[in-house]
Amino acid sequence: MKLNRLAISEEGFIFDPETGNSYTVNETGLKVLKALRAGQSPSEIAEALSEEFEISVPEALRDVEEFLESLKRFRLWEES
Amino acid sequence: MKKPYQKPTIVKLQIGTLREQKSALAQRVRFEIDGVPVKDLLQKFGSPLFVFSEKRLREQFRYAKRLFETHYPRVEFSWSYKTNYLDAICRIFHQEGATAEVVSEFEYEKARRLGVPGEKIIFNGPYKPRTILKKAVEEGARIHVDSMDEILDLEEIAKELERKISIGIRLNLDTGIYPRWDRFGFNLESGEALQVVQRIAAGGQLEIVGLHCHQGTFILEPAAYGRAAEKLLGFAQKLEEAFGWTIEYLDLGGGFPSRNRLKGLYLPPEVAVPPLSEYAESIAKALLSNLNSRDYPLLILESGRALVDEAGFLITTVQAVKRLPDGRRAYVLDAGVNLLFTAFWYHFRVDLGEEVLGPPEPSVLYGPLCMNIDVVEEAVNLPPLSRGVPLVLSPVGAYNVTQWMQFITYRPRVILITEKGEAEVIREAETLEDLVRLERVPAHLR
Numbered sequence: 001m002k003l004n005r006l007a008i009s010e011e012g013f014i015f016d017p018e019t020g021n022s023y024t025v026n027e028t029g030l031k032v033l034k035a036l037r038a039g040q041s042p043s044e045i046a047e048a049l050s051e052e053f054e055i056s057v058p059e060a061l062r063d064v065e066e067f068l069e070s071l072k073r074f075r076l077w078e079e080s
Numbered sequence: 081m082k083k084p085y086q087k088p089t090i091v092k093l094q095i096g097t098l099r100e101q102k103s104a105l106a107q108r109v110r111f112e113i114d115g116v117p118v119k120d121l122l123q124k125f126g127s128p129l130f131v132f133s134e135k136r137l138r139e140q141f142r143y144a145k146r147l148f149e150t151h152y153p154r155v156e157f158s159w160s161y162k163t164n165y166l167d168a169i170c171r172i173f174h175q176e177g178a179t180a181e182v183v184s185e186f187e188y189e190k191a192r193r194l195g196v197p198g199e200k201i202i203f204n205g206p207y208k209p210r211t212i213l214k215k216a217v218e219e220g221a222r223i224h225v226d227s228m229d230e231i232l233d234l235e236e237i238a239k240e241l242e243r244k245i246s247i248g249i250r251l252n253l254d255t256g257i258y259p260r261w262d263r264f265g266f267n268l269e270s271g272e273a274l275q276v277v278q279r280i281a282a283g284g285q286l287e288i289v290g291l292h293c294h295q296g297t298f299i300l301e302p303a304a305y306g307r308a309a310e311k312l313l314g315f316a317q318k319l320e321e322a323f324g325w326t327i328e329y330l331d332l333g334g335g336f337p338s339r340n341r342l343k344g345l346y347l348p349p350e351v352a353v354p355p356l357s358e359y360a361e362s363i364a365k366a367l368l369s370n371l372n373s374r375d376y377p378l379l380i381l382e383s384g385r386a387l388v389d390e391a392g393f394l395i396t397t398v399q400a401v402k403r404l405p406d407g408r409r410a411y412v413l414d415a416g417v418n419l420l421f422t423a424f425w426y427h428f429r430v431d432l433g434e435e436v437l438g439p440p441e442p443s444v445l446y447g448p449l450c451m452n453i454d455v456v457e458e459a460v461n462l463p464p465l466s467r468g469v470p471l472v473l474s475p476v477g478a479y480n481v482t483q484w485m486q487f488i489t490y491r492p493r494v495i496l497i498t499e500k501g502e503a504e505v506i507r508e509a510e511t512l513e514d515l516v517r518l519e520r521v522p523a524h525l526r
Contacts, residue, residue: 014090022093026438029088053085059466060085066401067088073407074092 002076003037016076023074028053032067036077042068086437087464110431110472113393114497118433118470121495121503127397127470128415130481130494132506134172136391138499141176144387147357151364154378158202160334161187163384163478164392168496168506170194173387181334181382185212188221202331202380204250204292206264213237217245224248224292224331226265231280238285248290248331249276253311255304261296268311274318281323288325291316294333294382298342298425302354306362308332309379313370316377331380332363338389340475341427356386385478392477394420395433398469399448409443411465416447416454419491420476421483423456430460433470438463445471449488481507486515 007015012030014023025033028049035045046061053060071077111117114133121129141157148155158181159173165187170180171194180191183205189212191201198219206226208216213230214237216223225231225247238245250265251273266273280286291312295304309332316327336359339349367379396415404410417423430445440461447454456473484491494507 023090024093024439025090026086026088028086029090032088033090049085049088052083054082055085063087063464063466066403067090069403070090073403074090 002078003033003071006033006076008033008037019075021074028063029067032064036068036071084437087466089438089441089464091439091441108429108431109435110433113472115501116497116503118395118472122395122397122433122470124503125493125495125505126509127395128413128419128492129395130419130476130492130507131393131395131503132169132477132494132496133391133393134496134498137169137172137388138176140387140391141173141178144356144381144383145177148360148364148379148381151360152367152376152379154376156329156378156380157387158331158380158382159387160382160384161191162482163334164388164481165190166481166494166506167194168504169388185209188212188216192219202248202382204294204382208233214240217241222246222248222290222329224250224265224290226250228276228279231276231283231286235283235285244285244287246287246289247280248292248329249273249280249288250292250294251312251315253293253308255295255307255311257295257299257301257304259296261294264294265292268315273315277319277323288319288323289327290329290331290380291327292331292333292380295335297335298337298340298385299335300337300353302358302362305332305359306366309363309366310370313367313377317372327377329378329380330367331382334382334384334386336381336383336386338385338475338478340385340389340422341429343425343427389475389478392475392480394473394476394480396471396473398465398467398471401465401467404444408459409441409462409464410446411443411462412446412448413456413471414448415473415492416449416456418447418449418454418487418489419484420447420456420473420480421485422476422479427457428473428476430457430462431472431474432462432465433472436463436465436469486510490515 005018012025032045042064043061045064046057049055049060050057068077113131114135145157157178159178161182179200180196181202182188182191198221201221203216203221204224210233213233217237234245251268252262252265253268266276293308295308312330319325320327337353339353341349345352394415396413398411399414400412402410440463442459443462444458445456447456481494490510493505493509495503496506497503
């Protein structure tokens with residue numbers, strides 16, 4: 001999985017050694033990225049977000065899916 | 081207690097934008113308009129919603145009027161109906177002492193309906209239908225003639241009424257600005273204006289008492305107004321000497337800019353748009369230094385945009401969130417170019433109606449029309465928005481509620497926040513009934 005190759009700092013700085021591209025993620029972005037890397041499903045991630053933050057599960061799920069779209073656009077995620 | 085939520089985002093870092101990301105353009109949030117919360121307005125009146133501030137309208141009018149009066153003793157402001165002819169808005173300006181400047185039959189009738197007497201109406205415009213022209217003459221309106229054909233109409237009317245008619249003539253002139261509006265009135269430099277005046281004098285039915293010009297719109301050069309004033313005054317003096325008329329007023333039209341960001345201008349309006357005081361000074365200097373020893377002619381100004389634009393807001397709501405193939409974030413709003421005709425020329429200020437956390441990113445704002453041109457803003461830095469987030473666009477007080485179009489949807493409510501801070505509906509939202517009222521179905525199609 002491409003996500004595994006990324007160097008992710010605790011401050012949200014992401015480096016892709018294969019392409020040389022770097023990215024930043026915000027706090028929730030970092031959580032989602034780590035959870036995806038750990039193999040969690042979007043709905044599991046949404047539930048976790050909803051427990052920690054002021055957000056409903058359906059809204060969080062929509063945002064996680066949007067985040068996945070961004071990852072795909074940056075070629076960091078491929079549908080398995 | 082749960083933590084405040086931010087949409088998860090990932091931003092690719094690019095050399096050149098690194099610094100921009102750090103500087104994180106201060107997020108602009110507008111929670112209220114004149115003390116009334118945006119949220120309450122949406123809840124009570126729905127989205128989208130035009131909002132006007134009575135306080136700002138009155139303050140701007142008083143400021144402009146007093147500003148010009150401190151530079152020149154006799155000033156009249158004539159409210160440019162086409163800029164915004166909602167009854168409530170016109171009434172506010174009339175209460176403040178503005179006369180009415182109209183350019184069509186409809187606007188003339190609207191001003192009369194509002195109780196403005198004929199002599200307090202200036203009738204401009206390139207086409208004045210014969211019947212309304214006669215009515216305006218009878219009611220004592222100041223008619224500004226635009227063409228020779230109109231002069232012929234007026235001479236006929238003078239014969240019918242068996243009296244001389246006082247008129248103003250509209251001139252176009254070179255004041256050193258581009259584009260030069262030369263389609264209205266008669267050209268000064270070419271000698272056309274003088275020829276027409278000679279023709280009018282020879283006809284013996286009409287008498288010229290005023291000169292008018294309107295240089296254009298959103299004019300960023302105060303000196304152009306000084307040149308226009310000087311030229312009008314010079315021509316007035318020529319006419320007084322040659323024909324014995326008294327030119328009672330000089331009307332410099334409108335065209336004064338508001339603090340809106342014209343497309344193609346690099347600088348923000350705070351820097352690019354000269355303050356109104358520079359216009360006042362330029363005009364007054366030209367008049368005061370060139371006046372002969374005689375009474376001060378009345379200076380008329382037909383300012384529209386500069387008085388109303390910044391008092392108008394549009395509250396709209398994000399209805400869908402999209403990603404374009406090139407990666408840009410895009411939002412679909414419930415208000416588009418149908419309501420914001422001026423979006424074609426101006427970059428509005430876009431404020432968030434509520435606080436949204438997250439890194440800003442250039443985003444496109446689309447309207448609700450199924451037309452490719454329905455773009456409210458091509459690139460505005462916004463944090464990641466969710467459906468339902470309100471945006472407040474401004475300034476939108478000029479021309480939008482007159483040039484808006486009824487295309488595939490209804491036009492929304494317009495409200496006025498009064499000086500007491502109360503929100504009053506000044507135009508109801510359209511309904512299906514309103515829109516089909518004028519339609520007729522032939523019998524064979526029923």
